[in-house]
Amino acid sequence: MTCMIMALRPVDRVRQDAEPIAAMYREMGTKAAEQIVNRAFAELAMTIAALSHQVRMRDRAEIPRRLRRLQRMCENLGMVSLGLVAADARGAVELGDMTAFAAIWARLLRVAERSLASDKELLDLSL
Template sequence: MGCMITALRPLERVRQDGEAIAAMYREMGVTAAEQVVNRALGELALTIAGLAQQVRGRSLTDVPRRLRRLQRLAENLGMVSLGLVAGDARTAFASGDMTAFAAVWARLIRIAERSLAMDRELLDRSI
């Protein structure tokens, strides 16, 4: 009797709060808000890339601090799901359960990719 393997392709539902960015535009004006948001998105992308490099290289000493930074950046940009999953990753890491951390990490990467894509679309519509 043969064994069937099914590849799962999880589709994450991503929640975003557009009000966070809209408030920046109202308070700062278009030009200043655009600069702040683009800088924050760049920092977010660099933080994710740095974390990914650390996780791939199994150099995990700084991971909790970087996850906290990612969580704060995501929350400030209204990326609700990304902020929550970054917090979940910190919790899994702190528990020492590397299997749970690996699962949450995979979810974090999926959410990050979708969040960044959605944020670009939101910015394009607001200009």
């Protein structure tokens, strides 16, 4: 009997709403909006890095609060998919379902990577 192993490569569809960032550019002007958006993306990356550290350390105390913060940041930047996945991850932690959290966490990292890459392209187009 032959055993075949197949590698699965999940592909998550990333939804984004360009309007929040476009509104910042319209209201503040290019230079001010660019600074704020770049700062927001840096803060988003730091939040994800802090969450990653907490997950690796299995420090569950602050994870729900940080996930809520991530969710709000995503909403403000129009990162629809990433915000929804952050909410799902927070729900799993709050329920104590760490198996579900592990799966959702992996999805969050994939969506974050794709979202941040897409937002760089979006910013390049808006300049």
